[in-house]
Amino acid sequence: MNFTRIVSHFMGLACVALAWAASAALAQDAYPGKTMRIVVPFPPGGASTDGMARAFAEELGKEMKTTVIVENRPGAGTALGALAVKTLPADGNTLLFQADGLYNAKLATPNLAYEPSDFEIISPLAQTNYAFIVPAAKGWNKLEDLKGLSRELDVGTLGIGVSSYSILARRMAAHLGVKHRMIPYKGGVEGVKAVLAGEIDGYFATVGLTQTLKENPKVRILAYTGSPGRNSFFPGVRTFHELGMTDMVFNSYYGLAVRADTPEKIKAQLARAVRKVVQSDAMKAARQRLHLEDYIGSTEDYRRDVARVFKLYEAEIAEEARRAK
Structure with a gap:
């Protein structure tokens, strides 16, 4: 009798386990099954970040047959956005808007409660260059005209620590033979506003953001980080490379990531849907409208490019530490 009870007990547990497994499998099969969100670790209003995320969210919603909302979580050098995604379920319903500077806050503040490996890039979205505006x-x-400046050149940057902004500013200042100081802002729009108000001397604005200023008499575009011969955005503006600053060719990359521990089946399904949307005519038109370039390459190429830039930031931090001694 006791043996019968024991067998019955374990059979019951097995049935419960099978039910849980079936439920989990059904949840994956029903993916997404609820509203999805894209967390953007930058303020609203930025053409290259917020604008790209919102255009993509609209098209992804059509593909996934669900609502996709954009949630702006700026602050702490993009750490707030990354931390928000890490604390949400790894069910594929929350995407992280990924930029090459996303993990800079972690480099600047190592004790932040996340690692770059907590997230997995699933697709590139676009790329862009920068224009230096004053x-x-x-x-x-x-x-x-900036050569021989007798004081520090105040240049805006996004967040804290090393970033593409600080690297470009340091290289430019070295070429010009001037000293510089970085002034942090939460997003590109705030940096541009500071230029318009004369609060800072310059800012490396993305192409999309700079396009909104082309006719503004309060701003001058002095140079552009594009490759030689590819200046299709700012007629008459020379690239840094053309001005002899060959280490100032720089691309910023945008993509999407999810929590790395998201079930593989969901990641694969999401990656297929995302790539289909990214390559659609609607998104090509959106990139043109936002003055962003297509990323030419595979997701693996994109991951390598992001890793390369991350290594650049690590090397810059090491160099800063060396210079401080």
Whole structure:
């Protein structure tokens, strides 16, 4: 009798386990099954980040047959957005808008409660270059006008620590023979506003953001980080490379990531849907509208590019530490 009870007990447990497994499998089969979200670790209003995320969310919603919302979580050098995604379920319903500087906050503050390996890139979205803009009231009409500046050049940056902004500013200052100081902002829109108000001397604005200023008399565009011969955005503006600063060719990359521990079946399904949307005519038109370039390459190529830039940031931090001694 006791043996019968024991067998019955374990059979009951087995049935419960099978039911749980079946439920989990059904949840994956029914994916997404609820509203999805894209967490953007930058403020609303930025053409290259917020604009790209919202255009993509609309098209992804059509593909996934669900609502996809954009949730802006700016602050702490993008750490707030990354931490928000890490604390949400790894069910594929929350995506992280990924930029090459996403993990800079972790480099600057190692004790932050996440690792880059907590997230897995599932697709590139676009890429862009930067234009260096200055207040017109400063009277600088070309980059050479900054040579011999007797004070520090105040340049805006996103968040804290090393970033593409700080690297570009350091290289430019070295070429010009001037000292510089980085002034942090939460997003590109805030940086541009500071230029318009004359609060800072310059800012490396993305192409999309700079396009909104082309006709603004309060701003001057002095140079552009694009490759030689590919300046289709700013007629008449020379690239840094053309001005002899060959280490100033720089792309910023945008993509999407999920929690790395998301079930493989869901990641594969999501990656297929995302790539289909990214390559659609609607998203190609959106990138053109936002003055972003297509990323030419595979997801693996993109991961390698992001890893390369991350290594660049690590090397920059090491160099800063060396210079501080």
